[in-house]
Amino acid sequence: MSLKQLSRRFGVLAGGGLLMSSSSAWAELGLNMTRGVTSISREAYDLHMLILWICVLIGVAVFGVMFYSMYHHRKSRGAVPAQFHESTTVEIVWTVVPMLILIGMAIPATRALIAMEDTSNADMTITVTGYQWKWKYDYLDEDISFFSTSSTPRAQILNDAEKGEHYLLEVDNPVVVPVGKKIRFLTTAADVIHAWWVPDLGWKRDAIPGFINESWATIEEPGIYRGQCAELCGKDHGFMPVVVVAKTEEDYQAWVSDQKASAGAAAASADREWTLAELMSKGESVYGTACAACHQPSGEGMGDMFPALKGSPVTTAGPVEEHIATVLKGRTGTAMAAFAAQLDDVDLAAVVTYTRNAWGNDTGQLVQPTQIKSLR
Amino acid sequence: MSTDAIAHDDHHDEPAKGLMRWVTTTNHKDIGTLYLLFSLLMFFVGGAMALVIRAELFQPGLQLVDPHFFNQMTTMHALVMIFGAVMPAFVGLANWLIPMMIGAPDMALPRLNNWSFWIMPFAFTLLLATLFMDGGAPASGWTIYPPLSLQTGDAFPFLIFAIHFMGISSVMGSINIIATILNMRAPGMSLMKMPLFVWTWLITAYLLIAVMPVLAGAVTMLLTDKFFATSFFNAAGGGDPVMFQHIFWFFGHPEVYILILPAFGIISQIIPTFSRKPLFGYASMVYATASIAFLSFIVWAHHMFTVGMPLAGELFFMYATSLIAVPTGVKVFNWVATMWKGAITFETPMLFALAFVVLFTIGGFSGLMLAMAPADFQYHDTYFVVAHFHYVLVPGAIFAIMAAVYYWLPKWTGHMIDESLGRKHFWLSVIGVNILFFPQHFLGLAGMPRRIPDYALQFAEFNALSSIGAFIFGLSQLMFLWIVIKTIRGGQQASDQVWEGAKGLEWTLPSPPPYHTFETAPEIK
Amino acid sequence: MSSTSHDGYYVPHGSYWPITASVAVFVTMLGAANWLNGSGGGSTLFVIGLILVVFMMFGWFGTVVKESLAGRYNAQVDRSFRWSMSWFIFSEVMFFAAFFGALYYARTFSIPWLGGEGSNAMTNAVLWPAFETVWPTNGPADLGGAYQIMGTWGLPAINTLILLTSGVTITWAHWGLQKNDRKQLIRGLAATVLLGFTFLCVQAYEYSHAYHALNLTLGSGIYGSTFFMLTGFHGFHVTIGAIMLTVMLVRSVRGHFTPEHHFAFEAASWYWHFVDVVWLGLFIFVYWF
Ligand code: HEA
């Protein structure tokens, strides 16, 4: 960000301070929790505002007394200290009153919580699986399944290009859902714990390897809702956005048939013979989304943590089977994940071919999707 | 050592000379000093890491460090601050003050006391050395959740052993403190006459002994999961990654009260002094402390509302957590009531204590908000949480420690502090800390996750502001260092009582107190 | 308590033992960490560290024994020791609590959840379709392959008897000490030590049986993990306790203890009882139910 932009933003900030009391200004400046687009998000918001105001009131009262006493009972004003140090009555009062306030807060909180946990009678179910560092969505009723990866160009992150409007909050394949339907989300993970979070839906839920958590949302308005992974999941935890596109029922159905058509085409292509050029260009893009985060676009890896693929014995001299096995099965106990479930045969063939030929690895060997299929 | 030598083991009033005095010392004052100096050093190390974090977050985009190193900084910052800065500072204060407050000649087990301290530099060598290892330092957050923490490189066993080592130190130190308080009080010093600092430490020590071994157990299971094929935290083998979180927070939640109860004790000493009025509600303070400690064992899963616990569990932990507001409220009200109709003056220790009361309470309020599970589904793992815990830890624990140092330093060194410098340090700190952490509430509410090295553009201005605050606050702490050095080296001679309103045994001793105090016990009426 | 005079509370002079202890443990940990990482020299360093630890223990405890014999410890010091030992044992209880907690959690929560209980129908249906809730188990992925569980009424029951008996013999020894009957003291202690080491031998045999005949290993899922973790740390504590008792035996033979003054003996016996109680917990929850 340029200095000019920065100073403009500070201008906004200073103005915002004056407007704090009006709640619309709060929302615009991103000072407060979003009200969101689901019944749950509104319950969370209302509860938040309720406790906030209770705390503000108690704060004003307590600090008011304190500041009064700091001013009026100063020694420099000639105050003479009293010697009382006990009063059973007030002590009971200030134990009981907070207790009652807490009970008052617990009632709406309990109601909201019970509503959130009720995932019954859903209209559709989507499984959300966290991977280092992308999301996979499976539409259980539709046989649709795809990965969703950050689409912010690295140049923007490294400050070599102007940052876009949705910097870090944009993905290649957003998850598309219909409005007005109760959607059940099943969250889980393939490697480490992640958390799937879209503030406008009103909740986040941990994605835990080996277990499935259930949550739900009924989105009321069409729109694009953005969120992020909210559980530390390693190096690129900050680069794991979630984008939900809520569409009307018709638009959603149109999207569903589109998806099915392109899935059919992809399946057919896995059986045919691919050329080196085709594999290389496909491989470059797969590599960019799946591998570059660790092994770097240059193939040179990062320090001791992530080995170079450029000139590595595995990608150059070693047998192609070992190379494929490494990518399919991963290396247990390291960040190198098993990609068998994440990439299809074409992607895998392309990325292996690409890593064996890019950056001067030049083995000239190419791997066909059918070969991957037989090695799975 | 021969039997003969022991027979002549009468006390000299002079400490041994040279470096070895510090290495071999069994004197509670020496050991207290060592703890405090170590803590100060770690505060700067941990603070420097925080400044790396804040510098990277000054603007969107990656500027200074790569994401992996950023995560190392977050992790190490927290570990160093909690285990290296705050805890040793409290133990140092306990060492200096408890024997003087209860009229004991020293700690109950002086040699063990020495060991408790001398573990720390070694444990931190193990921990900090990981910064230079293959794969870098631990980078999975201070909460070291598996499976992520199992991806740590060579640093992993060093981290685990460092935690074990620190745990031994804490447990030994706590045993010593409990034995001292229960067994070494001067005649007439009944439990309900003890200064509150002593009370809060008694309860803190109990918490430490109860939970540090649990942490040790948890990290041991991590170690075997990584190296010996066990599957405690692996669903494929019938375990559960969330099980680690339960065990960790069974330690972790009491731990945060370990970081605050001694601070409550300190504030309860300082406010009466400068209000010139006895502490209001002494007995209820003691009971409140005990209730907080008790409750702290049954609230741990409020850190885990989003892991998908059964509804009954979420409700239980939500209710239990909010209950803690009651005894904590009692404390806050008692402090205010102590000031009420007092004759208040505003020396530096009092300024820090007053800021503590206000800012800690703000942190407590945000804690209560976090405790409401449905709202926590939004707050969790955002900067709102970061704002919460820094309010209770920095203007909470750290301010209390600084208040304590300003308050007792004249007793320890015999020199008054430079009041005008102290006040400047106070004002810079209190302004800096609010610029630093207040905007983080807004960031969290607007949706910024924690533990990220880069963020979306709508978070830019508050992050920039927070970073500016961090540098104001951080650099102001160099002033603290300077004031402490200056006071040690000289200054106006302090009287025995030091502060006009100060009451308690330690203020009956000369300033500085002789190397050995209360060899014959004072009589308390 | 607070009315006793402080006169003569023993505050030792500076000591090199604590720093020796820190260095010793540091070297041990450094060695162990390098060893685990597969870096060179780890195991050597580890052994050097252990030797240093043993050296330090002899030195530090030796000093304490000498001071005790020289009569430096008055009744108040004795009380400090008692408080300290009690709280130390409490800390050990909490250490075991972590592992018992893991066992409890796995059996009451994670295994049933993986089997589809509570709100986890989908966990079972989607991720682990073939898995049924049973205990013991090596988990839905059958980690470590087929194994047999450790029986209850064979060696473990014998070991229970051994430890319970040793609890009796040490109490008998204590009675001997109290009525100044050195013979009874020494016999009781010797029997206890013997029983302690027998227990360890039986357990070593049991482990080797588990590994070789039952294919029950640390890698046998959550059952293997909890089984070896709990019994292993218990066995480690029995070893420490048995060594402590051996030292007490030597000191009894040398006549260090008097009916009034024998805290070291009591501390060792408290520890032994603690180890005993933990075993009962193990026997019930690990072997039996
Ligand atoms: C000194 C440390 C300290 C202290 C004292 C506290 C105090 C409290 N904390 Fe905090 N907490 C932390 C340190 C601390 N915390 C840390 C480090 C984390 C994050 C860990 C991590 O994830 O890395 C954390 C996280 C944390 C969470 C998890 C958030 C999340 O991850 O989603 C929660 C949730 O319930 C919580 C709640 C509370 C509550 C209810 C209190 C209460 O004790 C506060 C009570 C005080 C008051 C309420 C104010 C005074 C009271 C009155 C004036 C009386 C009247 C008031 C009312 C009736 C409203 N804390």
Ligand code: HEA
């Ligand atoms: C007692 C504990 C404690 C203390 C005192 C602090 C103090 C500070 N902390 Fe924090 N912090 C934690 C405990 C603490 N912290 C914990 C538990 C976490 C969670 C970690 C996790 O997610 O796992 C955390 C996380 C955390 C984050 C979030 C990181 C993330 O989510 O990625 C941030 C970001 O702003 C931050 C900032 C700061 C700052 C600016 C200070 C300032 O108060 C520091 C003051 C600065 C100084 C004292 C600097 C002095 C130094 C100099 C002046 C320079 C001297 C230089 C040299 C010697 C080289 N801390």
Ligand code: CUA
């Ligand atoms: Cu995925 Cu954080």
Ligand SMILES: [Cu+2]
């Ligand atoms: Cu907590």
